[in-house]
Amino acid sequence: MNEDGRGRSSSRRRNGGRGRASGAGAGEVRAGRRSVEIHRPDKVLFPDDGLTKADLVGYYRQVAAVMVPQLRGRPLMLERLPDGLGGPQFMQKDTPDHYPDWIRRATVTKEGGSVTHPVCDDKASLLFLADQACVTVHRWLSRADRPDRPDRLVFDLDPPGPDFEAVRYAARRVGELLDELGLPAALMTTGSKGLHVIVPLDGTSDFDASRHFARQLAEVLAERYPDRLTTAVRKQARGDRLYLDVQRNAYAQTAVAPWSVRPKAGAPVAVPLTWEQLDDPELTAQSWSLRDVAGVLEQARARPWPVATRRGRSLRAAARRLDALR
Numbered sequence: 001m002n003e004d005g006r007g008r009s010s011s012r013r014r015n016g017g018r019g020r021a022s023g024a025g026a027g028e029v030r031a032g033r034r035s036v037e038i039h040r041p042d043k044v045l046f047p048d049d050g051l052t053k054a055d056l057v058g059y060y061r062q063v064a065a066v067m068v069p070q071l072r073g074r075p076l077m078l079e080r081l082p083d084g085l086g087g088p089q090f091m092q093k094d095t096p097d098h099y100p101d102w103i104r105r106a107t108v109t110k111e112g113g114s115v116t117h118p119v120c121d122d123k124a125s126l127l128f129l130a131d132q133a134c135v136t137v138h139r140w141l142s143r144a145d146r147p148d149r150p151d152r153l154v155f156d157l158d159p160p161g162p163d164f165e166a167v168r169y170a171a172r173r174v175g176e177l178l179d180e181l182g183l184p185a186a187l188m189t190t191g192s193k194g195l196h197v198i199v200p201l202d203g204t205s206d207f208d209a210s211r212h213f214a215r216q217l218a219e220v221l222a223e224r225y226p227d228r229l230t231t232a233v234r235k236q237a238r239g240d241r242l243y244l245d246v247q248r249n250a251y252a253q254t255a256v257a258p259w260s261v262r263p264k265a266g267a268p269v270a271v272p273l274t275w276e277q278l279d280d281p282e283l284t285a286q287s288w289s290l291r292d293v294a295g296v297l298e299q300a301r302a303r304p305w306p307v308a309t310r311r312g313r314s315l316r317a318a319a320r321r322l323d324a325l326r
């Protein structure tokens with residue numbers, strides 16, 4: 001690996017037909033000291049692919065060791081599909097009363113009141129959520145004990161058209177400028193359309209400061225590369241340029257959690273990447289999927305995120321450097 005952690009094996013397409021999840025069809029699964037009951041394990045959630053709730057639970061059971069640390073301590077929003085693709089689909093913030101006592105709750109303020117989110121601190125909690133037909137987990141950018149102090153900053157990069165090269169180009173430019181500012185960054189597919197570039201923060205700045213920093217960085221990039229990148233919110237003003245979306249960097253906003261399955265045909269998975277994998281011409285937002293769990297687990301074992309991203313950084317010095325560029 002390079003000194004900044006941006007180098008390891010290249011990516012390979014992960015949408016083959018092998019390596020589906022296993023071991024979740026018995027109606028009950030063990031997770032540490034708990035047994036989690038799985039209701040209707042044969043319920044088909046992805047009809048075009050024949051993937052069931054058992055497959056979803058089995059996948060989350062296998063990936064829990066790398067996924068739970070990305071969720072621990074954070075309020076969550078659950079994307080649930082009780083009848084699978086084609087049926088009702090909804091976002092759940094509140095924690096229902098029927099959830100077991102051992103599912104942690106986090107009550108946070110909202111305009112005009114409060115909301116009690118579920119929190120996933122262990123494997124059993126993750127499997128329980130999967131049994132609730134929670135296909136995708138969306139996490140806050142802050143933790144429940146300091147909800148107004150983000151420890152993640154996210155650049156959301158979706159292609160302006162069918163060409164994914166625009167996303168790779170934008171991610172490279174974001175990563176280069178973050179390097180210039182002395183901030184480490186992690187990269188992941190969203191499992192949907194594009195990529196996320198994630199900056200770990202130390203929680204000393206509030207959301208206003210982190211969003212302001214992200215917006216300023218995006219503006220610098222749009223000025224440097226005006227033919228390829230834009231900060232124009234209105235789609236009509238973007239043309240064929242990629243929009244540098246920083247809108248998730250606000251209180252109570254969420255981003256898809258690493259290793260989450262997405263509710264789309266093929267059951268794609270949001271997967272962390274090395275920066276070297278960005279050069280793979282076959283890379284797309286849906287290169288890994290529940291149809292090839294072995295491929296996802298191989299990527300997880302490679303530990304794709306740089307060691308430097310495990311420690312959050314302050315934005316203060318980077319913000320001063322960024323101001324000097326404007």
